Amino acid sequence: MIAKPDKQATDHIRLIGGISEDTVKRRFVPFLKEFYRNRYEPSPDTIKVNLDNVGTGGIVADGMITFKKEDDSTFVCTYEATSRDKIEEVRFSLNLVYFLWDCAAFGALCAACSYGFFYVTQFKWLYDLQATGNIGLIIGTATMGFFAWYFTMQGWRKYRYIYAIEQFKRYQADEQWVALAEDVFPAPNDPYMVELKTQCIYQGFGLALVPAEGPVRILNAPSRIGIFGKDRKMVDWFTRSQWYKTISQNVTTAARYRPPDTFNVYWNKVARPVRHLVIEPFKKHIWGILSKPFGQTTDVYSRFMGGQKVQKWVFALSLATLLPLCYQVLSFSEENLADLEELKHWESDINPEDQPGYTPNDDILPQGVPKQYPVPVQSPEPEITTINLSGSDDEIQTINLSGDDEDDVPTINLSGDEEEPSPPPQPARAASKAGTASGGPCAGVKGRTGWIIQDNAYSSGDNALARVNTLKANDISATATPRSCFESGGSGYIVWLGAVRPTREAAQKTADDLGKTLRRLGLGKGKLMVRELK
Numbered sequence: 001m002i003a004k005p006d007k008q009a010t011d012h013i014r015l016i017g018g019i020s021e022d023t024v025k026r027r028f029v030p031f032l033k034e035f036y037r038n039r040y041e042p043s044p045d046t047i048k049v050n051l052d053n054v055g056t057g058g059i060v061a062d063g064m065i066t067f068k069k070e071d072d073s074t075f076v077c078t079y080e081a082t083s084r085d086k087i088e089e090v091r092f093s094l095n096l097v098y099f100l101w102d103c104a105a106f107g108a109l110c111a112a113c114s115y116g117f118f119y120v121t122q123f124k125w126l127y128d129l130q131a132t133g134n135i136g137l138i139i140g141t142a143t144m145g146f147f148a149w150y151f152t153m154q155g156w157r158k159y160r161y162i163y164a165i166e167q168f169k170r171y172q173a174d175e176q177w178v179a180l181a182e183d184v185f186p187a188p189n190d191p192y193m194v195e196l197k198t199q200c201i202y203q204g205f206g207l208a209l210v211p212a213e214g215p216v217r218i219l220n221a222p223s224r225i226g227i228f229g230k231d232r233k234m235v236d237w238f239t240r241s242q243w244y245k246t247i248s249q250n251v252t253t254a255a256r257y258r259p260p261d262t263f264n265v266y267w268n269k270v271a272r273p274v275r276h277l278v279i280e281p282f283k284k285h286i287w288g289i290l291s292k293p294f295g296q297t298t299d300v301y302s303r304f305m306g307g308q309k310v311q312k313w314v315f316a317l318s319l320a321t322l323l324p325l326c327y328q329v330l331s332f333s334e335e336n337l338a339d340l341e342e343l344k345h346w347e348s349d350i351n352p353e354d355q356p357g358y359t360p361n362d363d364i365l366p367q368g369v370p371k372q373y374p375v376p377v378q379s380p381e382p383e384i385t386t387i388n389l390s391g392s393d394d395e396i397q398t399i400n401l402s403g404d405d406e407d408d409v410p411t412i413n414l415s416g417d418e419e420e421p422s423p424p425p426q427p428a429r430a431a432s433k434a435g436t437a438s439g440g441p442c443a444g445v446k447g448r449t450g451w452i453i454q455d456n457a458y459s460s461g462d463n464a465l466a467r468v469n470t471l472k473a474n475d476i477s478a479t480a481t482p483r484s485c486f487e488s489g490g491s492g493y494i495v496w497l498g499a500v501r502p503t504r505e506a507a508q509k510t511a512d513d514l515g516k517t518l519r520r521l522g523l524g525k526g527k528l529m530v531r532e533l534k
Contacts, residue, residue: 019181024081028179031216042067079177080164095161101311103149108318110145175222177206442485450500451507454529464493
């Protein structure tokens, strides 16, 4: 039978305007004894009741009942008693720390994923943003992710924090109860009451109402199998009086085993100088320096990772992904970026062999087997002979009918005799048009020492001439010279830029500047090569 309060106690409760927390604690004990007597049949002499229990780590339990079951195992039941003046213990509130860490983790994850996507697909765009743009992109996407989670997930049930439930999660007991005074919530359908009942059912905790009069009403009984399993652990409980008693016993025991005073006198004569001259300086100057960083690092890590471990790991891993990618983008050189742009042609339908003067980037000299049917590029238009019947004085080829051979005028042969065809134009003539110095095609480099900046090599003089004209049209000095002027037995033409440089360092510096200019104008054909004149 459950004990009923006497009339004098009931009148006292009505006078003070509600059930106190201490009354809830004491009225709930007879209910638990009766409840477990029908469930486990404990031995009456093994039942122990303790109120106001504390445990390691600041864990508090308003009441605890222990007894021996039939298999001689110990059963532990704890409960949290709540009155109307302690309603904040059972009303849910926003778990702000947990919620903000989720927002930060989601924002960092969004920034890492978006930056990784742009790194793979739009690398040149990231490079063009420079440092300020990249940092702004990361901060912007992280901020968008943070506030997207903040404004959309604030009402999620996982962020509803109830103190009594969180206390139960910190330790393991066979069964745990929340004992409420019946006047804590105004109605059974109160939102805070509904949420408390929902979390108790989900976590496997019991919930009961303790009225001022009458029996305790069970809203839901605790589940026998917890959903957490081994995530929680048992706590060594003790009351406050037991704690004070243990401290006093330890002091008494230490005093009992204290050595005699004579021994202490001789011991201090030896120990004090050693401690003062050796141990304390060692701790201060050596051990303090060695142990402080490790100890502080361990303590800071333990405090920092004390809660929200998943969110903090997601945040840290997202930063670890962002920093290397951002560093690689910001430290990327323009020369490597130009190489990436040229590599894109391999993925398109453009055949690089159709471009005049194409050579691989790793070797400036032409190599390999040429195409069987190359596509002509900028081939000269054939000259067409016409008959001038207009009577104008323009220089147009005419038919010589006078019979005089004095004027060297192109004529059309009507005699029917076959004449020898005129020889084709020599490439050297085309090269001479490219700006070589007078006195032979090798006059600009023959007999000179130094370094030149080679733009490219061509097998055709027309292609070399076209390249020189293009460069000169953009105010870049260029010269086409036969390859035989640089190496014996060589064929084709070499286009080089500027003048002959006296040292390799000066030529390399000029080559770097010209390379940037060519890429800016869209005229880059690869990396410029510095070549020595011998």
